[in-house]
Amino acid sequence: MSNTRVxxxxxxxxxxxxxxxxxxxxxxxxxxxxxxxxxEPGERVGxxxxxxxxxxxxxxxAEAVRCLSCKNExxxxxxxxxxxxxxFLKLVADGDFxxxxxxxxxxxxxxxxxxxVCPQESxxxxxxxxxxxxKDLGFAVSVGKIEAFLADWEREEGGVELPxxxxxxGRRVAVIGAxxxxxxxxxxxxxxxxxxxxxxxxxxxxxxLVYGIPEFRLPKDIVQAEVDNLERMGVRFExxxxxxxxxxxxxxFEEGFDAVYVATGAGLPYFVNIPGEDANGVYSANExxxxxxxxxxxxxxxxxxxxxxxDDVAVLGGGNVAMDAARTALRLGAKRVYLxxxxxxxxxxxxxxxxxxxxxxxxxxxxxxxxxxxxxxxDGWVRALRVxxxxxxxxxxxxxxxxxxxxxxYEELPVQIVIEAIGNGPNPLIPKTTRGLTTTRHGTLxxxxxxxxxxxxxxxxxxxxxxxxxxVILAMGHGRKAAGAIDAYLKAEAAGLPKPV
Amino acid sequence: MFPIILKETLGENVxxxxxxxxxxxxRHRAGQFVMVRPHTASERIPLTIADVDKERxxxxxxxxxxxxxxxxxxxxxxxxxxxSNVAGPLGNPTHIGVPGKPDDFRxxxxxxxxxxxxxxxxxIARAFRDAGHEVVTVLGARRKDLIxxxxxxxxxxxELLVCTDDGSYGQKGFVTDVLRGLIERRxxxxxxxxxAIAIGPPLMMKFCSKTTEPYRVPTLVSLNTIMxxxxxxxxxxxxxxxxxxxxxxxxxxxxDGHQVDFDGMMRRQAMYKPEEAxxxxxxxxxxxxxxxxxxxAAAERTS
Numbered sequence: 001m002s003n004t005r006v007x008x009x010x011x012x013x014x015x016x017x018x019x020x021x022x023x024x025x026x027x028x029x030x031x032x033x034x035x036x037x038x039x040e041p042g043e044r045v046g047x048x049x050x051x052x053x054x055x056x057x058x059x060x061x062a063e064a065v066r067c068l069s070c071k072n073e074x075x076x077x078x079x080x081x082x083x084x085x086x087x088f089l090k091l092v093a094d095g096d097f098x099x100x101x102x103x104x105x106x107x108x109x110x111x112x113x114x115x116x117v118c119p120q121e122s123x124x125x126x127x128x129x130x131x132x133x134x135k136d137l138g139f140a141v142s143v144g145k146i147e148a149f150l151a152d153w154e155r156e157e158g159g160v161e162l163p164x165x166x167x168x169x170g171r172r173v174a175v176i177g178a179x180x181x182x183x184x185x186x187x188x189x190x191x192x193x194x195x196x197x198x199x200x201x202x203x204x205x206x207x208x209l210v211y212g213i214p215e216f217r218l219p220k221d222i223v224q225a226e227v228d229n230l231e232r233m234g235v236r237f238e239x240x241x242x243x244x245x246x247x248x249x250x251x252x253f254e255e256g257f258d259a260v261y262v263a264t265g266a267g268l269p270y271f272v273n274i275p276g277e278d279a280n281g282v283y284s285a286n287e288x289x290x291x292x293x294x295x296x297x298x299x300x301x302x303x304x305x306x307x308x309x310x311d312d313v314a315v316l317g318g319g320n321v322a323m324d325a326a327r328t329a330l331r332l333g334a335k336r337v338y339l340x341x342x343x344x345x346x347x348x349x350x351x352x353x354x355x356x357x358x359x360x361x362x363x364x365x366x367x368x369x370x371x372x373x374x375x376x377x378x379d380g381w382v383r384a385l386r387v388x389x390x391x392x393x394x395x396x397x398x399x400x401x402x403x404x405x406x407x408x409x410y411e412e413l414p415v416q417i418v419i420e421a422i423g424n425g426p427n428p429l430i431p432k433t434t435r436g437l438t439t440t441r442h443g444t445l446x447x448x449x450x451x452x453x454x455x456x457x458x459x460x461x462x463x464x465x466x467x468x469x470x471x472v473i474l475a476m477g478h479g480r481k482a483a484g485a486i487d488a489y490l491k492a493e494a495a496g497l498p499k500p501v
Numbered sequence: 502m503f504p505i506i507l508k509e510t511l512g513e514n515v516x517x518x519x520x521x522x523x524x525x526x527x528r529h530r531a532g533q534f535v536m537v538r539p540h541t542a543s544e545r546i547p548l549t550i551a552d553v554d555k556e557r558x559x560x561x562x563x564x565x566x567x568x569x570x571x572x573x574x575x576x577x578x579x580x581x582x583x584x585s586n587v588a589g590p591l592g593n594p595t596h597i598g599v600p601g602k603p604d605d606f607r608x609x610x611x612x613x614x615x616x617x618x619x620x621x622x623x624x625i626a627r628a629f630r631d632a633g634h635e636v637v638t639v640l641g642a643r644r645k646d647l648i649x650x651x652x653x654x655x656x657x658x659x660e661l662l663v664c665t666d667d668g669s670y671g672q673k674g675f676v677t678d679v680l681r682g683l684i685e686r687r688x689x690x691x692x693x694x695x696x697a698i699a700i701g702p703p704l705m706m707k708f709c710s711k712t713t714e715p716y717r718v719p720t721l722v723s724l725n726t727i728m729x730x731x732x733x734x735x736x737x738x739x740x741x742x743x744x745x746x747x748x749x750x751x752x753x754x755x756x757d758g759h760q761v762d763f764d765g766m767m768r769r770q771a772m773y774k775p776e777e778a779x780x781x782x783x784x785x786x787x788x789x790x791x792x793x794x795x796x797x798a799a800a801e802r803t804s
Contacts, residue, residue, distance in 0.1 A: 201732050203538055203586040211734075240588035242732055246524050267734040271746065278741055278765055280772045287735035295544070295729065301783050304544045304570055305729075306776035380768040428751070429732060 074127030115148025166193030179207020181463030184479030276374025523558030532595030608695030615701020710758030
């Protein structure tokens with residue numbers, strides 16, 4: 001079995017690509033995986049640049065040759081938007097990058113982003129037959145890396161082909177929130193020829209892609225390029241507008257919008273609710289990351305927004321946001337960063353790659369540790385985090401084994417900053433200020449699954465305001481599904497059905 | 502972009518801006534604030550709206566130059582310039598009524614303003630007056646040149662009591678002394694103060710709340726804490742009220758002054774003190790030449 005990291009020479013890559021049509025599946029399944037280069041951990045914690053380097057064209061082709069083109073396509077069914085993975089990999093192997101990116105864009109409008117932030121190991125790559133052959137998920141075909149390569153190739157070399165904009169219908173749709181869901185919806189609305197105006201509370205488009213996900217994981221010029229493309233397709237952006245405050249949904253209809261898509265995201269951070277959270281030095285991950293990313297505190301004092309820089313930091317949580325916060329802390333000069341998680345490694349919801357990168361960079365994982373108190377000095381600043389050791393008990397309703405605190409097993413981690421990354425709730429502003437919207441007990445909006453329409457006619461919703469904390473790709477999928485449903489809704493309405501009130 | 506159509510110096514380090522922001526102006530109700538990002542490398546700072554002109558589509562902001570962002574704002578932004586971003590109106594509007602009394606109850610409202618707290622007080626005092634309440638305003642500052650909005654507040658109040666710490670204008674004393682005197686006087690005459698609203702520096706709001714507590718006069722304070730987004734997303738503005746964490750941006754900005762942990766709030770307000778000082782020092786350093794040239798040339802001429 002070839003479960004080792006080897007880097008084939010240029011000749012070997014070329015030879016593999018040359019012989020791509022000749023491999024029997026047995027042989028194909030054994031081809032070594034092509035690993036991409038990455039910035040060295042010691043070096044990269046000193047900068048905010050992206051960690052992995054892109055595949056070279058030949059590497060991408062050689063990696064794509066590993067695909068077995070399985071008949072049952074487990075990768076396609078694993079993708080929330082059903083990207084035709086085997087088809088685009090075949091095109092990549094053949095060197096037809098243009099054809100491949102077109103194929104992806106039939107279902108995924110934001111491949112440069114999804115290639116980087118999708119949890120591939122629990123989606124397209126989870127049931128990859130090649131991984132099964134190697135008995136190692138890490139050896140699945142690198143669908144995400146190839147996808148990112150294609151999108152970068154298109155942007156930097158091939159020239160981006162904008163999806164064709166439909167003939168103007170004269171119908172107007174308001175999209176609330178310029179995150180991945182809103183952006184995807186707005187793009188498709190233009191394809192149908194509807195006017196799309198995106199209202200964004202912040203001064204920049206991208207939502208979690210710009211305030212949350214750090215530069216080293218998703219370079220911001222990539223996000224901006226996607227936003228620019230949408231503008232070229234005729235999407236309009238209105239910043240500094242908080243729907244529910246600057247105007248209400250009712251007013252949007254009064255202003256002549258025919259439908260609304262609500263994609264306001266999961267913008268309300270949860271705190272653990274332990275003593276000491278009011279201390280100086282305690283952040284929600286949302287605040288910490290927004291300061292660092294969107295507000296440019298990485299560059300303080302060149303930019304005015306500060307963020308605390310201290311030697312010892314504890315991050316609470318086990319998801320991608322926790323990894324992002326921990327790795328950001330290292331880049332902001334922390335010498336020791338603890339990642340405190342109640343369960344064990346197996347239950348951690350973060351992407352494998354993020355966990356791996358965090359570990360490589362020296363983040364100290366404190367598994368099976370529940371935070372119980374933030375200890376403060378007489379000055380009111382954080383001086384330590386008190387944690388209680390846990391063991392895993394019976395599975396909970398989601399099937400994850402419940403952490404059970406061990407009596408008397410306490411430990412104090414000496415830290416000056418605590419960052420809580422234990423999740424976010426849906427943003428309450430729109431439900432609070434809009435009549436006729438039904439919410440669940442979690443505060444998310446109730447929608448009809450097939451159309452993403454809320455309980456109010458003409459108002460559609462998707463992304464985290466519907467799904468709770470979810471993924472970029474699912475949010476994007478919702479946006480596209482809603483755009484299709486909005487198109488159908490507007491057509492039906494044009495055919496004589498009454499207008500929403 | 503949000504053009505500045507009027508800039509006026511109100512007092513030492515205190516500047517008024519009238520800014521074109523039609524959407525904010527249209528929706529604004531007393532007590533709400535905006536997040537302002539003066540230019541593209543600036544912080545986002547919360548500023549309570551001092552006035553609006555719905556016809557002109559403008560809002561009025563009063564800014565005291567205390568840190569790098571506000572010193573830059575007041576020093577470098579002129580009429581015709583633009584602020585990059587003005588987002589709002591944010592926060593809940595002031596409840597125009599007396600806590601614990603029926604909605605149609607009309608009473609006496611003490612509006613206690615400290616320093617530039619006078620500016621955000623104006624729309625609140627006016628809203629109470631317009632709703633038929635009697636508005637008595639207590640306006641205080643450290644000294645005369647820090648008193649702002651005196652005429653404007655006077656025009657919406659049945660009584661305007663001015664005081665300064667050093668006695669350079671109005672009565673000598675603190676707003677708390679004047680407030681206590683007001684309550685005693687009204688009660689002696691068979692009346693009362695039904696609700697007090699205090700806006701100003703945290704210490705002033707803390708002691709106003711302490712002053713009214715023994716009299717059981719419901720007291721609202723308008724908090725202005727550190728914020729990033731102003732929409733509930735970051736939690737940086739959280740403050741303990743009655744033992745529970747509340748977000749100033751979406752739960753406030755007004756809270757029951759008798760319940761607010763002012764000491765905790767002031768401690769959190771000082772969280773970035775070293776960073777703020779460094780940022781300001783760097784800014785002053787960069788502006789060293791242009792700032793110093795004018796006064797030194799003037800000094801040469803007089804010598």
